[in-house]
Amino acid sequence: MLIGGRDQHLIGDHPWGAGLRKVPNRDAQTGKRRCMDGIARGIEPAYIQPTVCREDTAMDRSTLSITRRRAVQGVAAAVALPGLARAQAQPVRIGYAIARTGPWSAGAQVSQEPNYLMWMEQQNAAGGLNVKGSKRPIEFVASDDRSEIETCVRTYEKLMGSDKVDLVLPPWGSNANFAVAPLANRFQYPFLAPTALSRQLIELKLPYFFLLLQQPAPMTTALVEMLKTNGAKSVALIYVDDLFGLENYAAMKVALKGSGIALVEEKSYPLGVRDLAPVLRSMKDKNPDAFVGFTYPADTILASRQAKEIGFNPRFFYASVGTAFQLYRNVMTPAGAEGVLGMGSWNVKTSPGAKAYFDAHVKKFGKEPDRWASGACWAGLEILTAAVARHGIDRKAIRDYVAGQEHSTILGKIRFAGSENVGTPGSVGQWQNGEFEVVWPQAIATAKLNPNKPAWK
Amino acid sequence: MSPGAWVELVASGLITGGVYALVALGLNLQYGLMRILNIAHGEFLMLGAFATWLGHTRFGWSPLALAPLVFVALIGVGLVVHRLAFRPLAKTSANVDVFEARGLMVAFGLMFLVQNVASLAWGGELRGYDYLTEPVAFGGARFAANRLVLLGVALAVGIAFIVVLRTTMLGKGVRALMQSPVGAQLVGIDTRRLHPLMFGVGLGLSGLAGSLLSMTYTISPSMGEPYTITALIVITLGGFGSMTGSLVAGLGLGVIEALCMHFTSPSLKSLLSYAILIGVLLWKPNGLFQR
Numbered sequence: 132m133l134i135g136g137r138d139q140h141l142i143g144d145h146p147w148g149a150g151l152r153k154v155p156n157r158d159a160q161t162g163k164r165r166c167m168d169g170i171a172r173g174i175e176p177a178y179i180q181p182t183v184c185r186e187d188t189a190m191d192r193s194t195l196s197i198t199r200r201r202a203v204q205g206v207a208a209a210v211a212l213p214g215l216a217r218a219q220a221q222p223v224r225i226g227y228a229i230a231r232t233g234p235w236s237a238g239a240q241v242s243q244e245p246n247y248l249m250w251m252e253q254q255n256a257a258g259g260l261n262v263k264g265s266k267r268p269i270e271f272v273a274s275d276d277r278s279e280i281e282t283c284v285r286t287y288e289k290l291m292g293s294d295k296v297d298l299v300l301p302p303w304g305s306n307a308n309f310a311v312a313p314l315a316n317r318f319q320y321p322f323l324a325p326t327a328l329s330r331q332l333i334e335l336k337l338p339y340f341f342l343l344l345q346q347p348a349p350m351t352t353a354l355v356e357m358l359k360t361n362g363a364k365s366v367a368l369i370y371v372d373d374l375f376g377l378e379n380y381a382a383m384k385v386a387l388k389g390s391g392i393a394l395v396e397e398k399s400y401p402l403g404v405r406d407l408a409p410v411l412r413s414m415k416d417k418n419p420d421a422f423v424g425f426t427y428p429a430d431t432i433l434a435s436r437q438a439k440e441i442g443f444n445p446r447f448f449y450a451s452v453g454t455a456f457q458l459y460r461n462v463m464t465p466a467g468a469e470g471v472l473g474m475g476s477w478n479v480k481t482s483p484g485a486k487a488y489f490d491a492h493v494k495k496f497g498k499e500p501d502r503w504a505s506g507a508c509w510a511g512l513e514i515l516t517a518a519v520a521r522h523g524i525d526r527k528a529i530r531d532y533v534a535g536q537e538h539s540t541i542l543g544k545i546r547f548a549g550s551e552n553v554g555t556p557g558s559v560g561q562w563q564n565g566e567f568e569v570v571w572p573q574a575i576a577t578a579k580l581n582p583n584k585p586a587w588k
Numbered sequence: 589m590s591p592g593a594w595v596e597l598v599a600s601g602l603i604t605g606g607v608y609a610l611v612a613l614g615l616n617l618q619y620g621l622m623r624i625l626n627i628a629h630g631e632f633l634m635l636g637a638f639a640t641w642l643g644h645t646r647f648g649w650s651p652l653a654l655a656p657l658v659f660v661a662l663i664g665v666g667l668v669v670h671r672l673a674f675r676p677l678a679k680t681s682a683n684v685d686v687f688e689a690r691g692l693m694v695a696f697g698l699m700f701l702v703q704n705v706a707s708l709a710w711g712g713e714l715r716g717y718d719y720l721t722e723p724v725a726f727g728g729a730r731f732a733a734n735r736l737v738l739l740g741v742a743l744a745v746g747i748a749f750i751v752v753l754r755t756t757m758l759g760k761g762v763r764a765l766m767q768s769p770v771g772a773q774l775v776g777i778d779t780r781r782l783h784p785l786m787f788g789v790g791l792g793l794s795g796l797a798g799s800l801l802s803m804t805y806t807i808s809p810s811m812g813e814p815y816t817i818t819a820l821i822v823i824t825l826g827g828f829g830s831m832t833g834s835l836v837a838g839l840g841l842g843v844i845e846a847l848c849m850h851f852t853s854p855s856l857k858s859l860l861s862y863a864i865l866i867g868v869l870l871w872k873p874n875g876l877f878q879r
Binding site: 230231232233234236237239240241278372398399400401403404405406407408409410412413416428429432433436437439440441442453458461462463464467 | 593596597600601603604703704707711713714715716717718721723730731732735804805806808809810814845846847850853854855857858
């Protein structure tokens with residue numbers, strides 16, 4: 132009942148801030164109580180969304196001395212404003228740590244956290260998350276992991292161990308997920324990771340851990356099949372020397388075996404590299420049919436710009452994370468990006484759901500979601516939403532539901548074998564006329580592959 | 589390897605090294621003159637980069653025209669930062685060693701402050717724009733026009749800065765302060781004006797480097813830290829207080845890194861940089877150009 136009581140703090144979250152942020156529930160100027168049921172009412176900036184308004188229970192001493200008139204007012208308010216009464220439902224507390232600062236934030240703030248925020252907003256706008264038939268508002272307990280594995284692990288340990296949040300959402304990237312996944316498994320929190328590529332993670336056989344992205348083996352197999360089918364005979368390869376790069380490199384070598392495609396050059400580089408021209412120059416001298424980079428966003432753009440600079444323009448130019456970002460097209464220009472291949476698995480033509488998601492994302496953030504991991508992230512949230520609707524906050528039941536069902540998502544059907552999503556095939560994307568199209572395999576293609584990249588523009 | 593490929597390789601190293609030198613010159617000025625080890629130096633490079641990106645993408649201004657404006661604006665920022673953060677510190681510190689230790693702490697605080705303000709304003713995403721990316725070919729080598737501009741400006745500013753320090757009264761004052769702070773004050777050099785100005789010029793050089801970098805690289809609020817670390821290596825190599833040392837060490841490190849990356853692997857770049865640093869320090873503990 133909205134009948135006063137001691138001050139509560141609403142926990143909102145700031146997408147770029149350094150940590151948790153408490154928003155007082157009284158307006159600084161008017162002193163009036165703020166009570167929002169999670170639907171933004173224009174009082175706070177859009178990114179600060181107090182999601183719940185918890186009031187004191189009837190057990191509170193102050194409620195024992197209420198006047199009759201206030202009690203009547205309270206009852207009348209509850210009857211007249213069912214929305215406010217609904218807001219008192221116990222919130223679903225969902226915790227996560229994600230990179231808002233540091234080198235991981237370039238990917239995390241494109242592919243992951245915006246989707247979390249949009250999901251929360253959409254669910255709360257619809258009255259709350261459907262928890263086995265009852266609507267409950269979502270309350271995020273979120274913080275910046277500063278692109279540090281230690282901070283990430285400590286935060287999840289606190290969220291699951293002492294805060295005991297209802298659910299958790301995963302951090303960004305293979306490294307962070309590798310560090311946190313065993314922890315989530317120990318605390319038995321279902322973990323639907325949208326941005327982790329690692330064979331090793333699958334081999335850990337963690338029953339509560341699920342990877343939504345296609346893994347290195349299917350991705351590199353699809354890439355090699357595409358290259359082979361289109362007559363490529365040689366490939367030069369660079370890879371970032373972390374878990375993501377090393378695993379993709381290993382999978383690529385396996386995929387190339389017996390394909391008839393020669394690996395003429397292979398070089399690793401460290402995260403944060405500032406010059407790849409010397410490496411690309413030596414690759415250019417070997418004149419390969421294809422260039423493949425297992426790269427992160429900044430390196431993807433650096434490699435593309437420097438390839439253009441030195442005139443290295445193989446028939447197939449493939450880079451990884453970041454190729455499917457809107458940033459890539461902005462920085463390279465649509466003409467400059469034309470024909471560039473990369474990791475991508477969906478666009479608006481993939482499904483009506485994908486189009487609805489794309490449009491909502493553009494409307495909310497004024498920017499496009501990327502055509503690879505963003506889709507996987509949203510698909511994971513769709514699966515989680517369905518699981519909670521069916522089984523409530525019973526984490527074991529959610530885990531069993533995720534593991535045992537085939538799920539309809541914006542990416543199509545997803546099902547898991549162990550931790551791996553085996554429903555979505557490995558795929559290759561390509562920039563064509565300003566859109567990142569899925570060009571391989573044919574079953575999920577949204578456009579025909581252009582097997583001869585035009586010159587850089 | 590063809591002569592053109594060699595030219596490309598060495599020039600590529602000089603371009604990277606030019607940025608190292610520009611950042612290191614500013615940092616060296618601050619440390620050499622005032623004993624302020626400004627760990628937040630790279631954050632002002634980042635501010636310069638974001639200011640240029642914002643001016644170009646939002647208002648359509650030319651990054652080349654913005655670069656000098658950013659330089660001047662960052663000098664202004666430097667004057668304010670010095671006034672608010674370092675001047676009170678100098679007043680309350682018992683001696684220069686205490687000031688140096690406290691200054692380091694303040695600089696750490698500045699680093700977090702500036703980086704988080706940038707994150708708050710622009711988010712953690714990468715940003716970038718397309719400007720002068722068309723390749724220019726000469727002598728069998730090809731370069732993006734923006735990288736040549738970067739090299740040209742970095743070299744010109746670095747050399748001009750050294751010439752000013754060597755030939756003008758202002759430069760003499762600065763050099764005198766570096767050699768003997770007490771002696772310089774005894775002959776009437778006004779540290780109350782010179783210190784803030786040179787701190788500002790240091791940040792201005794950092795901002796200019798950031799402005800130039802935004803033409804060639806993607807930018808983010810966390811982009812500055814690695815440049816601070818590299819600048820520390822460069823000024824240690826060149827010698828604390830030696831401007832010529834910073835310029836030569838910056839360019840040299842860039843070229844050696846490029847050659848190493850070409851003939852071995854980019855993953856070994858850091859290993860090589862630190863190996864060079866250790867080797868030079870064993871050979872000349874005060875740096876290559878320190879007398």
